[in-house]
Amino acid sequence: MAKKSLSTELDAFISPFRIDGSSKFHLQSHKTNAKGGLDKEAGEKILDANRKRLAEFQEKLFAQDRWSVLVILQGLDAAGKDSAIKAIFEGINPQGCEVTSFKQPTNHELEHDFMWRCVASLPKRGDIGIFNRSYYEDCLVTRVHPELIRHAKIPPKLVTKNMWRERFEDIIAFERYLSRNGTMILKFFLNISKEEQRKRFLDRLEEPGKIWKFSMNDVTERARWGRYQAVYQDIVRHTSTKVAPWHVVPSDHKWFARVVIGSTIVAALDRLDLRFPRADKASLEEFAKVRKALEQEDAGTRKKKQP
Template sequence: MKNEFKDLIVYGDHKFSIKKAKTDFTGTYSKEKAKDALIKSKIEVNQLQERLYASDTHSLLIIFQAMDAAGKDSAIEHVMSGLNPQGCQVFSFKVPTSEEYEHDFLWRHYKALPERGRIGIHNRSHYENVLVCKVHPEYILNEKIPGVSELKDVNKAFWKQRYESIRNFEQHLIANGTVILKFFLNVGMDEQKQRFLDRIDDPAKNWKFSSGDIKERALWDKYMKSYEEAINETSTADAPWHIIPADKKWFARLAISEIIEDKLKSLNLKFPVLGEEEQAKLSETKLALLNE
């Protein structure tokens, strides 16, 4: 992996500062150079996906978190377009349903995990429970957790326990063969404003805009604080966060693809090798077909 992409990783051995993270970083790439590099990377990822499926030993969970209009949907569309749909599944998590509220906060995410050999993409994820819920702690009361019946119960000790639950959840998955890649698409406030305006001005994009987006934008500083704390609390050696500068979508897509490619290569996956008996059967079958 190129150093400019390595620098985007937060391993947990140092504190991440969201104020110091550039949203418009593009490294040494121009837009055209990045497009060419993305094409090559997607071809590599496609070939590596086939090995992942054939080996049937690991699964890959890709998590996308971001503020509204940061480009999660388009990143998934462009970066994953070269994958075999049979080995890939995408889940977009909205407000929990009444059934989901009857279970612990990880239940619906556990149900959506990819099987061995497959790639699972979570557009928003279990991290909403320490991001949106951190900004709107009143949502926690819907979970009906014993001992948490008032807002004063959603305190530092509560969040400490929730971060620990997430770390333990991810460590359990990793120990059982699931590789986790966590991406925070870091868009600047000015860029988000422009993208909102573009959605309003373009009738074809009106459906993407919600008046609620503006209400959440007014809470920008609270969200940034929540992201910074969540990233610092849950970045580990095995499941680090990747902070993707998202003002330039073309760079964000390349960075994501390169990181996925590098992670799959690091698994050193091999195609299964048939035993001598099965090899002999292949030879017999080939001979039979040729003699038809």
């Protein structure tokens, strides 16, 4: 019997959550507490297997030096982005992976277009780049807080009712451009319920090791929950494409969110058919000479040590 491909093996944890623009998207139809028929113990085994697979793929990705991978993580406060990065990418070589967290834009960043700071952090060939939030924040926070547009120094005549549709068009074109140049884009929206967010905020307040994560601004933004949900739905609906689909990840159970994200990344890398580079004939002949010289050097050293 033929061995199943990774994509087939892991498909149950990928396809149900993949949005590629081929059908209508409604955020409310996606459950935040789904577990894919697994329990936590089974999920942890898949997560552990995916870590090992990811480490192997990353080594080949780095050695081949052709493709790059961009992982985008979006989600409301306490959705689990930081912990997902730590759990999924544990054990891989940091030399070929970089995490960039995008927070409130600095004055210098506001002197440029809204995607500039993200473009400056794109992964180079052979690398995995992880964006903890991204250029999508400028289609999210700025819509929930329209007053922030004034700080972006955009000419007033360009701030119109078509602005968000135009940004979606720019993002789609940008992601198509990256894809055509060898960057595989994997986008994840960590979909958490309002009740689960409440519980996680309480956990942060009760545990000394987590309280540093809490901010009063988190509570302020929580009051705008409905608006954030509506805008995220609009973002996913208008920027999901075949080359850069969104994955709406059920995130009430952190372990299952990690199964979905890790499985998606591993299956995508598997489809790239990554291989270690092969040496050409001339190099192999040269390597044979080097090996012979090293072996003779070792034999000579051992001969000198004999009494």
